[in-house]
Amino acid sequence: MDEETGPIVDQVVGSLLFLKYEDELDAIEGWLGLGEGRRLAYLASTVPADQAIVELGSWKGKSAAYLAAGSKFGHRASVFAVDHWVGHPELQYLFPDPSMTTLPEFLRNMEWHGHLDIVTPISGKTADVGKTWTRPIGLLFIDAAHEYEGVKEDFRVWSPFVGVGGWVAFHDSGAPGPRQVIHEEILGRAAWGELSAHSPFAARRME
Numbered sequence: 784m785d786e787e788t789g790p791i792v793d794q795v796v797g798s799l800l801f802l803k804y805e806d807e808l809d810a811i812e813g814w815l816g817l818g819e820g821r822r823l824a825y826l827a828s829t830v831p832a833d834q835a836i837v838e839l840g841s842w843k844g845k846s847a848a849y850l851a852a853g854s855k856f857g858h859r860a861s862v863f864a865v866d867h868w869v870g871h872p873e874l875q876y877l878f879p880d881p882s883m884t885t886l887p888e889f890l891r892n893m894e895w896h897g898h899l900d901i902v903t904p905i906s907g908k909t910a911d912v913g914k915t916w917t918r919p920i921g922l923l924f925i926d927a928a929h930e931y932e933g934v935k936e937d938f939r940v941w942s943p944f945v946g947v948g949g950w951v952a953f954h955d956s957g958a959p960g961p962r963q964v965i966h967e968e969i970l971g972r973a974a975w976g977e978l979s980a981h982s983p984f985a986a987r988r989m990e
C-alpha cells in the first residue's frame with residue numbers, strides 16, 4: 784500500500800485523524816488501540832518538517848505506521864523508530880528462541896504500508912541512542928521499557944530535545960512505571976501543559 788492508493792486521511796475530528804486503511808493499520812500486531820493510533824497520527828501531523836518524530840519502542844511497527852501516516856498528512860517530518868528489537872523482560876514469553884528479533888517484521892510492515900520513505904529504524908538501547916542524538920524533536924513517543932527506572936531514563940535522556948511547542952507522549956500511562964514518571968516529571972510542572980488524559984497521555988512543552 785502507498786500514497787498512490789489515495790489520500791491517507793478520511794477526516795480530522797478534534798484531536799483525532801481518521802485514517803483511510805485503518806483496518807490494515809489495526810491489523811499490525813501490537814498493543815496500540817485504534818483510538819490511540821488516531822491520536823498519535825494527529826500529534827504526528829502537527830510536527831514541523833524540520834523536527835523529528837521519535838518513537839522509543841517499535842516492536843513490529845504498529846505505532847510507527849500511525850506516526851508515519853500522520854506525518855504524511857501534516858508536514859512530512861521524519862520518523863525515527865528506536866528499538867533493540869529483542870523484546871524486554873515482560874515480553875520474553877513472546878521470544879521462545881533467544882536469537883529472535885522483530886526487526887524483519889517491522890521492516891515488512893513499513894514496506895507494505897509504503898512508509899520506508901519517511902521511517903528510519905535505529906537499532907540500540909533507547910538511552911544509549913539518546914546519548915548520541917542531536918536533532919530537535921517535535922514528538923517523542925515513549926513505549927520501550929515500562930519499568931520505572933527505564934521510563935525515567937528514557938524521559939531524562941530524550942525529553943531535552945523536545946522544543947517549545949513539541950509533544951511528549953507515553954503509552955500505558957496507567958502502568959506503574961510510566962505513571963510515576965508522569966507524576967514526577969510532568970504534572971504540576973510549568974514546562975509542560977495542554978495535558979491530554981486520553982491514551983496515549985500527551986503533554987506539550989510550554990517553556
Ligand SMILES: C[S@@+](CC[C@H](N)C(=O)[O-])C[C@H]1O[C@@H](n2cnc3c(N)ncnc32)[C@H](O)[C@@H]1O
Nearest residue numbers: 813840842845846866867870871908909927928
Ligand atoms: C510494547 S513494545 C512497543 C510497541 C510499539 N510501540 C507499538 O505500538 O506497536 C516495546 C518495545 O520496546 C523495545 N524495548 C524495550 N526496552 C528497550 C530498550 N531499553 N531499548 C530499546 N528497545 C527497548 C522492545 O524490544 C519492544 O519492541
